Amino acid sequence: MIKLFRYIRQRLLLENKFGKYLTYAIGEIILVVIGILIALSINNYNDNRQQRKIEQAYLLSLQSEFKTNLEKINNCLTENHNQVKAVENMLALFDDNLRDTTSEKETSDIIYSVFKGVVTYIPSKGVVTDIISSGNLNLIxxxxxxQKIASFESSLDFLKIQEVSTHEMKKELQKQLNENGSVRKVLINKGFNFEHQSISDTASNKKVFGLIKFENTLLDYYLTINATNGSRFFGGIKEQIEQILVELDSEIIK
Structure with missing residues (x-):
């Protein structure tokens, strides 16, 4: 093709047809430019198609990750709700009339239900972290x-502050129980067996419910965990995850 163009140009020059040569040369330049533009267009198309493939792979991975996170946050909401109910049962023991009619076994059950564990949300973040750290977020x-994916981690940081505060309050409650009650008595009433006897075997944990300091700390803890299920913490994270899943579903090619 190049040899053909060269032959035509040389022939026009030999025949002194400069005007036609100039016109032909311009036409040849235009053809070359058009060829370059077509090549660039094809290259851009291939690049865009490759980027869309990468985007779809990320979207599917994100969908799987956030479905897992939704399940985890729902479990946290349920566990925290149960914790709120357990603390409400414990607060009721500050009523002298109710406490007098509650057995040591029932008292231990209530104490154990409050102290048996802490609610912590540990989300899966592998895909989100990879997308952001690699600079591939713009592929979406x-x-x-x-925007929702970028802000998800900052929401988790805010939640973590609340969780740390909650755990510190629970540690303070545990400390006061250790100072004024008997953990061994709770464990015995929950079925734990100890080889040797102890002075705690005849102790009663009901006396801690006559302490204003213990009640105040328990109330602080109650208000905090009650708020944790609200829109600023667990409830807000759940809503954010659900919104991300809706957006992901709309972008994934079926």
């Missing part, structure tokens, strides 16, 4: 989805 075309 949906701007709203990009």
């Amino acid at each position: 075309q949906n701007e709203k989805l990009r």
Whole structure:
């Protein structure tokens, strides 16, 4: 093809047809430019198609990750709700009339239900971290989805502050119980067996419910965990995850 163009140019020059030569040369330049533009267009198309493939792979991975996170946050909401109920049962023991009619076994059950564990949300973040740290977040075309993914981690940081505060309050409660009650008595009433006897075997944990300091700390703890299920913490994380899943579903090619 190049040899043909060269032959035509040389022939026009030999025949002194400069005007036609100039016109032909311009036409040849235009053809070359058009060829370059077509090549660039094809290259851009291939690049865009490859980026869309990567985007779809990320979207599917994100969908799986956030479905797992939704399940985890729902479990946290349920566990925290049960914790709120357990603390309400413990607060009721500050009523002298109710406490007098509650057995040591029932008292131990209530104490154990409050202290048996802590509610902590540990989300899966592998895909989100990879997308953000690799700079590939811009591959996701949906701007709203990009913003929600980018803000997810900051929401988790805010939640972590609340969780740390909650755990510190629970440690303080545990400390006061250790100072004024008997953990051994709770464990015995829950079925734990100890080889040797102890002075705690005849102790009663009901006396801790006559302490104003213990009640105040328990109330602080109650208000905190009650708020944790609200829109600023667990409830807000759940809503954010659900919104991300809606956006992901709209972007994934079926």
